Amino acid sequence: MAASVPTLEQVIAAHGAAIARVAGAFERNPARRDELVQDILMAIWQALPRFRGEASLQTFVLRIAHNHAVDHVARETRDLARDELSPELPDGSAGPERHAGLRSQAERLLDAVRRLPLGQRELVTLALEGLSHQDIADVLGISVNNVAVRLSRARATLKSMLGESA
Amino acid sequence: MSGSDDWSELGATWRAQPVDLPRLRRETHWKTWRMRLAVASELAASLFLFGFMVWAWDRPDTTDLHRYWFALCAVALLPLLRLSLSARRGLWQASDDTVVGLLRLRIARARSGERLGWITIGVTVAMLVAASIWVALFEHLHPPADPAHAVRRLWKLAGLLLFCFAWIGGSYWYIRARRRERARWEALLREVGDS
Numbered sequence: 001m002a003a004s005v006p007t008l009e010q011v012i013a014a015h016g017a018a019i020a021r022v023a024g025a026f027e028r029n030p031a032r033r034d035e036l037v038q039d040i041l042m043a044i045w046q047a048l049p050r051f052r053g054e055a056s057l058q059t060f061v062l063r064i065a066h067n068h069a070v071d072h073v074a075r076e077t078r079d080l081a082r083d084e085l086s087p088e089l090p091d092g093s094a095g096p097e098r099h100a101g102l103r104s105q106a107e108r109l110l111d112a113v114r115r116l117p118l119g120q121r122e123l124v125t126l127a128l129e130g131l132s133h134q135d136i137a138d139v140l141g142i143s144v145n146n147v148a149v150r151l152s153r154a155r156a157t158l159k160s161m162l163g164e165s166a
Numbered sequence: 167m168s169g170s171d172d173w174s175e176l177g178a179t180w181r182a183q184p185v186d187l188p189r190l191r192r193e194t195h196w197k198t199w200r201m202r203l204a205v206a207s208e209l210a211a212s213l214f215l216f217g218f219m220v221w222a223w224d225r226p227d228t229t230d231l232h233r234y235w236f237a238l239c240a241v242a243l244l245p246l247l248r249l250s251l252s253a254r255r256g257l258w259q260a261s262d263d264t265v266v267g268l269l270r271l272r273i274a275r276a277r278s279g280e281r282l283g284w285i286t287i288g289v290t291v292a293m294l295v296a297a298s299i300w301v302a303l304f305e306h307l308h309p310p311a312d313p314a315h316a317v318r319r320l321w322k323l324a325g326l327l328l329f330c331f332a333w334i335g336g337s338y339w340y341i342r343a344r345r346r347e348r349a350r351w352e353a354l355l356r357e358v359g360d361s
Contacts, residue, residue, distance in 0.1 A: 012194060017185040024183070034193070041194045042201070067268045070358065074272075074350055105179045113180075119357035122265065127173075128180035141264025142360045155173065 006057060008045045015061045018129050019044075022062065025113050025125045026069040040068045055138055062129065063139045066122055073118055112161040120154035127151055205251065212247050216240065269355040276348035283341035287334050294330050 006014075019040050027033040043064050051060055113124055126136045133151070137144045219236040222228055263271070301323060310316045 020185040141266030
């Protein structure tokens with residue numbers, strides 16, 4: 001039986017934060033990141049009638065988000081490393097103390113993720129969202145074995161980056 | 167701490183990034199509303215145009231030339247409207263395809279753009295050669311009595327040549343741009359896809 005099609009409101013409530021995090025991993029500039037989030041949400045809105053429930057809604061949403069993120073990266077000609085804008089987090093609505101604590105850890109993590117090569121960044125962001133190897137393979141369109149091998153390499157790179165910045 | 171605990175902790179830190187969901191919801195609501203309004207305006211404008219053509223068809227001051235234009239517009243209106251709505255619905259790209267699928271689609275599009283560019287150059291050159299042969303034959307069979315007439319014809323030919331060379335140059339620039347784009351997508355595919 002086909003799954004009932006969720007509304008955009010439901011998608012935002014359940015996966016809006018994940019979409020914002022994906023956008024944050026691929027775009028440092030806050031204004032362009034907001035645009036990327038909106039582009040992803042519009043694409044999801046247009047694609048929702050095609051959602052048949054073959055994969056989970058999370059996989060469906062993250063696949064669209066990653067497609068747009070890769071498109072975005074390919075179209076960007078500027079060098080992200082030389083971007084002068086501050087590497088802010090997606091947004092700050094948490095309380096000041098909790099926010100400060102999160103910033104120090106999450107900022108380091110986000111900064112390290114942003115410095116990963118594109119292929120590794122995709123794997124790591126999907127794995128950090130809690131997707132299984134099978135789901136990551138479904139999102140990217142590569143084999144599960146390849147996901148396992150590359151993810152282990154990407155984790156090692158990420159850890160060494162986090163070690164350097166500690 | 168084991169590697170998997172370490173990774174779970176990183177995952178928790180990652181997912182704890184604060185995100186302003188109410189703002190996201192507001193902005194998205196506003197954007198979907200604007201998109202719906204744009205589609206509704208487009209439909210209304212098309213209906214108005216169609217109604218105007220029906221109204222003007224039998225007016226005494228409408229000439230046959232006007233009617234030809236009306237007929238052409240009426241025939242073109244539906245496919246154009248459909249094309250515009252399809253583009254808005256994002257049917258030109260399978261955004262819910264896999265990342266690798268999307269990259270392959272982009273590469274295929276860039277390659278077809280390159281092919282289109284080469285076909286354009288080929289057709290232009292072929293037409294130029296055919297036109298030159300035709301002009302040369304015509305000149306040979308009917309040499310102009312007035313030398314000024316021959317000069318005028320030469321100027322016309324020079325203008326046509328200039329236009330053709332500019333057209334070929336533009337097509338070549340387009341091919342190079344598509345080639346660069348394809349190289350970029352292929353590099354991404356090498357990075358993301360199964361090697």
